[in-house]
Amino acid sequence: MRLAVFTDLDGTLLDHDTYSYSAARPALEELKARGIPLILASSKTAAEIAPLHAELGLGDWPAIVENGADRIAPGALSEDAPEYEKLRAALAGMPEHAQHFKGFGDMNAAEVARVTGLPLANAALARKRRFTEPGLWSGSEGQQEAFLAALSQKGIHARKGGRFLTLSFGGTKAQQMAGILADLGCDRSIALGDAPNDIEMIEAATYGVIIRNNHGTGIPPLPGEQTGRIRRTTLPGPEGWNAAILDLLADLGL
Ligand SMILES: [Mg+2]
Known part of the structure; x- marks a missing residue:
């Protein structure tokens, strides 16, 4: 099995109020220790995502920017628009x-x-x-x-x-996810998000995680929740992210 993890940022990996990911550190370290790619997927621009990508030590792994309009290699940022x-x-x-x-x-x-x-x-x-x-x-x-x-x-x-x-001109997080999985040669995916613009990605992933959202509309019940393919966290933001990733790694025998 070759697994990759795709995550929304605001309200998912990052706390809604403080923008901190510190509560997710244990799970981030477990992913790093196993060499599992972590792909940031956000409505933010490449220029906004690059500093966080560097701080998280994500190396050459690509990121999905501007809500799925493109995927970028953070080492080679272009200003062309x-x-x-x-x-x-x-x-x-x-x-x-x-x-x-x-x-x-x-x-x-x-x-x-x-x-x-x-x-x-x-x-x-x-x-x-x-x-x-x-x-x-x-x-x-x-x-x-x-x-x-x-x-x-x-x-x-x-x-x-x-x-x-x-x-x-189009493009969704889910479309970019499919391209990245093919590029990385991965056959399983986990996708985490907290808002309606993450639904396509969560439904397209092998395992979806709906992060509790205390501040917005959140994500309505999805069919995959009944079969267990999609799970919902009880904790919000990075606390929920941490628990969900650690549970999934254990369930997958990783
Ligand atoms: Mg969000």
Whole structure:
């Protein structure tokens, strides 16, 4: 068996309030001791993920960025952003529809810090986008429908999250997971997440873990929970992550 672990960050490996992973240290060390790849999978940009990837000592293992729009090798970060530039050009080409959409590209770092709650330095990294454009919508429902229809004609998808409407040319965490498993030659996977944008990844994995979420909508009951293929933690964030990984390694005889 060749196993790889895929994990969401905020509210999953990282504590919702402190952004600390310290409660997950025992399980992180067990994975490292067994040489099991740990793949970070987040809505964050490559620039935001790189420092954490280095701190965790994940070496050459790839990461899934911008909610599955791409997978990157953190050692070889590129600043090229042709897809992001295409998104921004498309918005500029439809001023009627886009006037109520304020993307990160329309904000400076201080504004991004204000709307996300991120520290200023992290907000600057969150603006280093290459594939997707999150933004705030200030128009009516009807205007948003017209906006989404105009975007769709240009091949642009929109995903509604808690606060942001995020535009992209597609790609999900689950699609990137399949590509990485093939690249690494792995035949089993564990995926952990705490929010609806993690559901596809959790359902596609050999073993899924739903991390308790005390702060958002969380993940509704999934069919795999009845068969035991998907489990749900009683503890939130990194505490739940730690317990789930240690239990799974024991169950798999690793
Ligand atoms: Mg999350």
